[in-house]
Structure formats: structure tokens, C-alpha cells
Amino acid sequence: MLDGPTAHGPRPAPLLEVCGLRTELRLRNRLLPVVNDVSFQLHARETLGIVGESGCGKSMTALSVMRLVPNPPGRIVGGSINFCGTELLRLPEWQMRRLRGNSISMIFQEPMTALNPVRTIGSQIVEAIRLHQGLGWRAARARAADMLDLVRVADARSRLDEYPHHLVVQSTRAAGR
Secondary structure (H helix, E strand, O other), rough: OOOOEEEEEEEEOOOOEHHHHHHEEEEEEEEEEEEEEEEEEOOOOOOOOOOOOOOOOOOHHHHHOOOOOOOOOOEEEEEEEEOOOOEEEHHHHHHHHHHHHEEEOOOOOOOOOOOOOOOHHHHHHHHHHHHHOOOHHHHHHHHHHHHHHHHHOOOOHHHOOHHHHHHHHHHHHHOOO
């Protein structure tokens, strides 16, 4: 997409602009390019889908944008990632941690491993809210229940005290009706 005029005036700068992104993995003394010259833009109120075959680099592209590529064996070796006017590749890790979860986030592919099975659903959501939004425990717990309501989890307040596998059992039963 090009920045240019629209019917409503000049197009604003993109929220996210990735240019020439390159990420590699070192495996068994070989360098493997896993993201090779990826570029895209994302503007406000747009949805971006990254599609492709298994192993083509979709997840590594997203991990690179979030700067979550495990190092070693991986590292970002080229390109730029500009988010809201800030070059993410130049930020120190502590500043990236402040952005992640609040301003920029990703939803991982594997829903069954998204939550820790030995901690309650509420404790995990409340922890993230407190970390990223600075709320106290009660306010964060109320916000967590609101979030579960938003995604239509039945009886959200009581679900906060359950474990992740309880959601799977309940959704399986509901689907069988």
C-alpha cells in the first residue's frame, strides 16, 4: 500500500510498517533464513492477514515484529520495524516490554498452550492486566471478568477461579448440544 491521498484527504502514516525484514536461525552451524525481505504496512482500522504454507515464516515474521525471536538460535539481521513512529529494532528490551501487551500484541496459534495449566485462568489474566495497565488486584480482576464476557465466556466471574482445562471441557459439552 502506498501513502497517498484518499477521498477524505491525505492518508495518515501507517501504524505498523515493516520494510525488508530479515531473520535467521543458526542451526548446526548453518544459517537458515526464516524471514527473507518481508515488507508490509498496516493502517488504523485495517486488518492484515498473513497466510502461507506451514513453515513459510508466518510465525517467525510475527515473532520478529514483536522482537520475541529466541536468541540464540535466532536473530533479526536486517530491515526495519516502525510502530507508531518508533523504530522497534532500536529500542532497548525494557522499552519493548512496555509496548508488548499494551500497545502491540500477538495472538499465538496454539490455543491449548496459551494458558499455564497449573494456574487459574483469572490469575493469568489478572497478572497481565496488572503488568500492562497498572491496575490494582480488584480492578484487574473485574477487568478480567469483563474481558471474558466480551468474548462470550459463560459465567465469566466464576470462570476466573477455574483452570484452563475446565474451559475446554465446557466448550466441548456446549458444542455437543
